[in-house]
Amino acid sequence: MADTTIPERIPINLVVNGERRALEVVPWTTLLDALRDRLELTGTKKGCDHGQCGACTVLVDGRRVNSCLTLAVMKDGAEITTIEGMARDGTLHPLQQAFIDHDAFQCGYCTPGQICSAAGLLAEGRARDADEIRELMSGNLCRCGAYPNIVAAIEQAMSRS
Amino acid sequence: MNNFDYSRASDVSDAIRLLTADPGAKLIAGGTNLIDLMKENVERPSRLIDITRLPLRDIEETAGGGLRIGALVPNSDLAYHPLVEQRYPLLASAILAGASAQLRNMASVGGNLMQRTRCAYFYDTTTPCNKRSPGTGCSAIDGLNRNHAILGTSQSCIATNPSDMSVALAALGALVHIAGPSGQRTLALTDFHRLPDDKPHLDTNLGSGEIITAIELPAHGFARNFSYLKIRDRLSYAFALVSVAAALELEGNAISEARLALGGVAHKPWRSLEAEAALRGKAATPDHFGHAADLLLQGATARSHNGFKIELARRAIVRTLMQAANATPQSQAHKKIA
Numbered sequence: 001m002a003d004t005t006i007p008e009r010i011p012i013n014l015v016v017n018g019e020r021r022a023l024e025v026v027p028w029t030t031l032l033d034a035l036r037d038r039l040e041l042t043g044t045k046k047g048c049d050h051g052q053c054g055a056c057t058v059l060v061d062g063r064r065v066n067s068c069l070t071l072a073v074m075k076d077g078a079e080i081t082t083i084e085g086m087a088r089d090g091t092l093h094p095l096q097q098a099f100i101d102h103d104a105f106q107c108g109y110c111t112p113g114q115i116c117s118a119a120g121l122l123a124e125g126r127a128r129d130a131d132e133i134r135e136l137m138s139g140n141l142c143r144c145g146a147y148p149n150i151v152a153a154i155e156q157a158m159s160r161s
Numbered sequence: 162m163n164n165f166d167y168s169r170a171s172d173v174s175d176a177i178r179l180l181t182a183d184p185g186a187k188l189i190a191g192g193t194n195l196i197d198l199m200k201e202n203v204e205r206p207s208r209l210i211d212i213t214r215l216p217l218r219d220i221e222e223t224a225g226g227g228l229r230i231g232a233l234v235p236n237s238d239l240a241y242h243p244l245v246e247q248r249y250p251l252l253a254s255a256i257l258a259g260a261s262a263q264l265r266n267m268a269s270v271g272g273n274l275m276q277r278t279r280c281a282y283f284y285d286t287t288t289p290c291n292k293r294s295p296g297t298g299c300s301a302i303d304g305l306n307r308n309h310a311i312l313g314t315s316q317s318c319i320a321t322n323p324s325d326m327s328v329a330l331a332a333l334g335a336l337v338h339i340a341g342p343s344g345q346r347t348l349a350l351t352d353f354h355r356l357p358d359d360k361p362h363l364d365t366n367l368g369s370g371e372i373i374t375a376i377e378l379p380a381h382g383f384a385r386n387f388s389y390l391k392i393r394d395r396l397s398y399a400f401a402l403v404s405v406a407a408a409l410e411l412e413g414n415a416i417s418e419a420r421l422a423l424g425g426v427a428h429k430p431w432r433s434l435e436a437e438a439a440l441r442g443k444a445a446t447p448d449h450f451g452h453a454a455d456l457l458l459q460g461a462t463a464r465s466h467n468g469f470k471i472e473l474a475r476r477a478i479v480r481t482l483m484q485a486a487n488a489t490p491q492s493q494a495h496k497k498i499a
Binding site: 008010026027028030049050051054057063064065066069070071073074117120121124126131132134135136137138139140 | 162163164165166167189192193196197199200209211213237241260261262263264266267396397398493494495496
């Protein structure tokens with residue numbers, strides 16, 4: 001059997017927002033820190049750093065996850081989508097536009113995580129009404145309390161997708 | 162977080178070999194609880210063994226009409242699997258009552274069984290805790306114990322098991338398949354977790370070098386008369402103060418089979434065969450449900466702040482059994498309690 005022990009700095013490849021990025025990480029680097037500190041994608045936010053607030057939400061292979069509780073080394077080869085990758089060809093993602101239309105934020109710190117989480121929710125296709133949106137977005141806290149507008153924005157994006 | 166070595170296991174026997182070779186090593190799959198505990202310095206593994214590439218992601222029907230669920234199946238995939246939705250809706254409901262959508266996407270079935278208590282003293286490395294540091298004492302027994310156990314406690318520990326999924330698995334009679342240095346074995350889910358007695362640092366009966374490979378559900382899924390009711394301090398994304406998994410088989414209004422398990426009240430999912438036996442042959446009425454609740458809660462002990470849980474549990478049991486009997490299971494999205 002091959003020796004699978006890996007040396008201290010580990011080379012990994014990520015496809016981040018469609019672009020292949022090669023980097024070397026120590027095993028304890030979270031995906032969040034790799035994105036922010038190594039790849040300079042600071043749109044993804046560090047809130048609680050314990051998986052309780054959802055500010056760090058990104059999509060890994062199309063599924064929403066907390067990047068603060070994810071080790072970068074374990075995602076070698078994965079496709080990552082962050083808030084920087086949501087707009088296409090200069091056009092905002094429908095969720096980004098809906099958040100603007102509904103004023104779905106005040107300070108904006110939770111917004112990248114809210115939008116990535118909502119993108120995951122739309123892809124899952126499990127939410128059918130406002131109650132279900134609220135339940136399935138409960139992993140994203142907004143300390144400004146913009147929840148009614150966030151739900152309205154997601155309802156708009158859901159009706160147009 | 163402490164520095165640690167990292168290995169990728171290539172197959173189950175490789176994982177067992179790596180685990181056996183380094184007593185300070187831990188397996189990692191979803192990592193949702195382990196990474197959090199490492200950030201708090203509660204867990205300080207010398208090595209993480211990444212098992213996410215092992216072939217334990219299938220959900221297959223068994224010859225006996227049950228379901229075998231690979232240990233690496235994400236919680237969300239299990240809850241939304243068509244066979245689980247159709248045949249084991251109690252399990253789907255319990256999973257969706259727990260954590261957040263992001264965490265359910267990450268967390269594995271095996272990892273859910275291995276998650277540690279959310280006792281605040283266990284997390285706080287400045288306080289004594291027999292579970293974290295054996296022999297230092299329990300800060301919760303005379304401390305802030307509002308969230309703590311009322312059943313099966315010891316003088317060493319009053320922590321609760323936080324899992325929702327395990328409560329449904331206990332009610333459904335699930336099995337846990339395990340592989341280890343001396344081969345494979347199977348435990349009933351109700352024997353997988355243990356009571357704290359004088360060794361609260363041990364949450365489960367998993368031996369050293371052992372790994373969970375699958376969970377097995379028996380054929381009987383109680384898909385018609387079931388409910389999972391979770392009572393907590395906020396409507397979503399919080400651990401249970403009390404949760405109840407109830408499943409009934411009815412002939413008319415007479416109960417032919419009953420399953421009942423509690424979460425949030427003990428070091429393991431709490432089931433009583435006596436309480437379930439007492440329901441068999443009886444009419445599905447609040448009085449009979451109340452009697453079963455009393456049997457299930459026999460021996461419940463209050464500490465300074467958690468006495469409310471005993472009456473809360475009794476009422477939640479009756480309510481959940483009524484929901485099951487009426488085939489109006491608790492919705493985890495629409496919060497009104499039927």
